[in-house]
Amino acid sequence: MISPDVILFVAFALIAVVSAINVVVQTHPISSALSLVGVMGSLAILYLLLGAEFIAAAQVIVYAGAVMVLFVFVIMLLNAGTEVRTGRSFMVQLLGVPLLVALLGLVAYFVQRIYSPRETVHFGGFTGGSAQDIGHALFTTYLLPFEVTSVLILIAILGAVVLARKEMD
Amino acid sequence: MDSFIVITLIKAFVVFAVLMTTLAYLQWVERKVIAHIQVRPGPYRVGPHGLLQPLADVIKLLTKEDLLPSYVNKPLYLAAPFLAITMALLSISVIPFGPVIQVFGYQTMMQLTDLNIGVLFILAASSMGVYGIALAGWSSNNKYALLGGLRSSAQMISYELPMSLAIAAPLLISNTLSLRKLVESQSGSILSWNILHGPFPQIVSFLIFIIAAFAETNRVPFDLPEAENELVAGFHTEYSSMKFASFFMAEYANMITVSCMAVLLFLGGWVAPWPAAYGSSYVPAVIFAAAGLVALYHGANAARQRDKHTLPVFGVIFLMIAGVFLLPIVQLWLIPLFWFCAKTGFILFAFMWVRGTLPRFRYDQLMGFTWKFLFPAAMLNLLVTGFLVAWFS
Numbered sequence: 001m002i003s004p005d006v007i008l009f010v011a012f013a014l015i016a017v018v019s020a021i022n023v024v025v026q027t028h029p030i031s032s033a034l035s036l037v038g039v040m041g042s043l044a045i046l047y048l049l050l051g052a053e054f055i056a057a058a059q060v061i062v063y064a065g066a067v068m069v070l071f072v073f074v075i076m077l078l079n080a081g082t083e084v085r086t087g088r089s090f091m092v093q094l095l096g097v098p099l100l101v102a103l104l105g106l107v108a109y110f111v112q113r114i115y116s117p118r119e120t121v122h123f124g125g126f127t128g129g130s131a132q133d134i135g136h137a138l139f140t141t142y143l144l145p146f147e148v149t150s151v152l153i154l155i156a157i158l159g160a161v162v163l164a165r166k167e168m169d
Numbered sequence: 170m171d172s173f174i175v176i177t178l179i180k181a182f183v184v185f186a187v188l189m190t191t192l193a194y195l196q197w198v199e200r201k202v203i204a205h206i207q208v209r210p211g212p213y214r215v216g217p218h219g220l221l222q223p224l225a226d227v228i229k230l231l232t233k234e235d236l237l238p239s240y241v242n243k244p245l246y247l248a249a250p251f252l253a254i255t256m257a258l259l260s261i262s263v264i265p266f267g268p269v270i271q272v273f274g275y276q277t278m279m280q281l282t283d284l285n286i287g288v289l290f291i292l293a294a295s296s297m298g299v300y301g302i303a304l305a306g307w308s309s310n311n312k313y314a315l316l317g318g319l320r321s322s323a324q325m326i327s328y329e330l331p332m333s334l335a336i337a338a339p340l341l342i343s344n345t346l347s348l349r350k351l352v353e354s355q356s357g358s359i360l361s362w363n364i365l366h367g368p369f370p371q372i373v374s375f376l377i378f379i380i381a382a383f384a385e386t387n388r389v390p391f392d393l394p395e396a397e398n399e400l401v402a403g404f405h406t407e408y409s410s411m412k413f414a415s416f417f418m419a420e421y422a423n424m425i426t427v428s429c430m431a432v433l434l435f436l437g438g439w440v441a442p443w444p445a446a447y448g449s450s451y452v453p454a455v456i457f458a459a460a461g462l463v464a465l466y467h468g469a470n471a472a473r474q475r476d477k478h479t480l481p482v483f484g485v486i487f488l489m490i491a492g493v494f495l496l497p498i499v500q501l502w503l504i505p506l507f508w509f510c511a512k513t514g515f516i517l518f519a520f521m522w523v524r525g526t527l528p529r530f531r532y533d534q535l536m537g538f539t540w541k542f543l544f545p546a547a548m549l550n551l552l553v554t555g556f557l558v559a560w561f562s
Contacts, residue, residue: 030307060297061296073322
């Protein structure tokens with residue numbers, strides 16, 4: 001008997017992976033951006049399955065809702081056309097797939113080494129995902145990284161404003 | 170477990186049916202309200218006082234030719250109206266209409282589902298709804314549609330910020346993200362509603378929310394995406410028949426959702442303005458009885474021959490409704506529902522009132538207003554609320 005959680009997990013994990021591949025395969029920028037929205041959306045469902053409802057909602061609001069809408073907006077504004085595919089070089093044809101497999105193998109090996117599976121994941125077993133828990137963790141345990149990240153984002157915004165102003169002059 | 174599924178199915182059906190009827194008749198109400206603001210009768214031909222006009226509109230939209238222009242991006246052009254209407258209807262599933270009630274021995278909430286992230290769910294659904302409009306504008310391959318889609322997405326992203334900040338302030342006071350608990354935290358009287366309650370009354374935040382809500386639903390005075398004197402019909406220029414109707418319905422569904430949100434966040438949801446101990450549960454009965462008596466009086470002293478027969482019928486119907494509000498069995502759920510509908514109806518009326526009163530903004534005014542005034546004001550309001558809540562708790 002397969003539980004509905006597992007079916008949902010497999011379905012949305014598949015959608016996430018297929019959409020992620022689609023981002024690269026599609027030639028039109030709008031299609032790529034929409035595939036990325038698909039990745040964000042299915043990731044949100046995966047967070048929800050793990051019991052992290054606040055992070056799931058934040059994922060949809062911030063990434064799928066705000067960031068990707070801005071992407072789509074910019075693509076629409078610039079009216080970017082279909083990209084032209086150039087022929088692949090000899091080195092890419094020869095080494096592309098072996099290098100990719102090697103990279104994936106290395107990543108898998110290190111993940112296995114660093115986070116050795118102490119116990120299997122149980123759906124619904126994680127209960128620390130409510131807004132209260134996340135807020136508590138952010139403002140006590142992770143206060144310094146949280147504040148540093150916000151300063152980092154502020155620096156990025158200032159940098160963007162400075163660069164944009166230079167363009168205008 | 171089985172009874173849970175049956176009850177949920179029944180509730181989903183009832184909510185869907187009521188929502189669809191409201192959507193159809195909201196259009197009629199809006200045309201009537203605007204007509205009376207402009208001193209004309211409004212729709213009058215189809216049925217008495219134009220009451221069958223929505224039905225005629227539905228038949229017209231269903232039987233019109235469904236054009237598919239040859240130059241559109243087909244998959245996105247077809248997906249856009251579907252996306253818009255789905256996201257608009259999705260949010261109604263977490264809106265609570267009344268307290269927990271007993272029906273034939275089963276205990277159930279007057280709500281489809283109570284999420285403990287209900288507020289965030291509505292924000293997420295509304296932020297995904299932008300795609301419907303943006304993609305409709307882009308995939309039509311039409312300069313007017315593209316400009317409308319661009320304006321709409323820019324406007325909705327910009328006004329989402331002050332709206333979220335305005336929502337955050339009452340959440341600080343109520344200390345929850347679940348819409349049901351939000352209303353329960355405001356129970357009592359008008360003084361415990363978030364708009365007047367607490368260390369810091371949320372009047373400013375209510376006004377910011379309402380202004381942002383007008384922009385989020387693309388309504389006058391912020392209906393730049395469909396400014397007909399500049400952009401033909403904006404993002405839905407190339408749409409016809411049911412696809413056009415989907416955008417139309419999505420706009421009205423969004424209007425209902427933001428009105429419900431305003432009521433739940435600031436106006437105490439289904440809570441009566443004063444406690445039942447001081448007779449607030451007799452208000453609906455008194456209102457309907459008064460309406461019935463007025464109809465009976467005018468029926469007795471009728472100016473026109475026809476009114477002698479119609480007005481007494483309406484008078485008796487209103488008196489019967491007043492009687493229903495006095496039955497103790499139905500009072501438990503009917504009176505909270507009455508207050509909820511009355512408050513939501515008032516805000517929906519305000520939407521129409523503003524449409525009949527204000528002219529449209531210019532595009533740079535629209536953007537300047539939100540970034541230079543609304544956003545800082547919402548930020549300041551949130552900061553003050555946060556400090557005061559921390560100080561008093």
